Amino acid sequence: MDTAQAMTGMIAHRGHGFREADDIYGGCFNHAAIAALRSFNQRFSSRPLLRSELALFLASMAAFNRHTIGGIAILAGRLSDQVLPLLPTSGHEIGAYVLDAAVDEYGLRETVTHLELARRFAEYLGIPVAEIEARDNACPAALELGDTLFSWYRDRPVAFALGVHAASEVTSVEEFVPWHDIFLKFPQYRFSRELPEFAYMRAHFVHEPDHIHGAKLCIARYLDVLPGESGLLREGVLMYLALYQRMFQQLDDAIFDGRALCRHG
Numbered sequence: 001m002d003t004a005q006a007m008t009g010m011i012a013h014r015g016h017g018f019r020e021a022d023d024i025y026g027g028c029f030n031h032a033a034i035a036a037l038r039s040f041n042q043r044f045s046s047r048p049l050l051r052s053e054l055a056l057f058l059a060s061m062a063a064f065n066r067h068t069i070g071g072i073a074i075l076a077g078r079l080s081d082q083v084l085p086l087l088p089t090s091g092h093e094i095g096a097y098v099l100d101a102a103v104d105e106y107g108l109r110e111t112v113t114h115l116e117l118a119r120r121f122a123e124y125l126g127i128p129v130a131e132i133e134a135r136d137n138a139c140p141a142a143l144e145l146g147d148t149l150f151s152w153y154r155d156r157p158v159a160f161a162l163g164v165h166a167a168s169e170v171t172s173v174e175e176f177v178p179w180h181d182i183f184l185k186f187p188q189y190r191f192s193r194e195l196p197e198f199a200y201m202r203a204h205f206v207h208e209p210d211h212i213h214g215a216k217l218c219i220a221r222y223l224d225v226l227p228g229e230s231g232l233l234r235e236g237v238l239m240y241l242a243l244y245q246r247m248f249q250q251l252d253d254a255i256f257d258g259r260a261l262c263r264h265g
């Protein structure tokens with residue numbers, strides 16, 4: 001009887017984290033940042049980009065993602081450290097969801113690092129690494145988001161950083177699944193699905209749906225253990241999405257409306 005009651009309690013408690021995770025993901029998908037990205041993607045799919053537009057787009061993605069690889073590996077460790085005292089025998093399983101995404105980013109599974117994949121992809125499109133890495137070629141919000149991510153993963157509370165990470169997995173799926181098809185659609189890009197240089201799109205197209213699912217399970221299990229962290233986690237989600245929205249509005253304006261990027265404010 002005691003065992004049955006304990007089990008029922010566990011299931012009810014476990015359900016709380018899952019409901020929260022559903023709600024947080026619903027909030028992400030309905031956020032204006034996703035609408036901004038989808039609107040960009042629609043125009044992105046309407047014509048091939050000119051060389052200068054590709055350089056802006058790829059340099060912005062490089063600036064935005066600069067600290068993601070190291071950041072998520074650090075988050076995986078910080079997450080385990082926070083949860084392990086409360087769940088000594090299984091707390092590491094919660095950090096493992098984030099570690100799994102880091103394994104792909106570090107190129108430990110089936111490809112080289114994602115940074116290297118991005119460089120090869122850009123070079124195939126005729127944009128050399130130096131141009132991709134030049135900060136002046138990225139839009140201001142991409143620089144701001146990339147720089148901010150460095151400290152968000154390291155210095156902000158674990159729950160906040162986990163919110164940032166989960167939101168970034170949501171946006172990744174909304175990026176790479178359409179982009180994969182867009183870069184195959186226009187012969188001007190000269191890609192085919194099996195081309196080695198296309199691995200940047202192919203790897204994300206294949207793995208991002210697993211990442212988004214892993215991050216959701218991670219949030220659900222984390223909030224089961226630490227329900228009081230929900231507010232901080234949601235704050236991380238919203239801070240990330242607000243900057244992300246600005247980044248895609250800037251790219252949309254600059255690439256498709258021909259508006260000059262304002263670099264001073």
Ligand SMILES: [Fe+2]
Pocket residue numbers: 104105114204
């Ligand atoms: Fe990646």
Ligand SMILES: [Fe+2]
Pocket residue numbers: 101169172207208211212
């Ligand atoms: Fe991912």
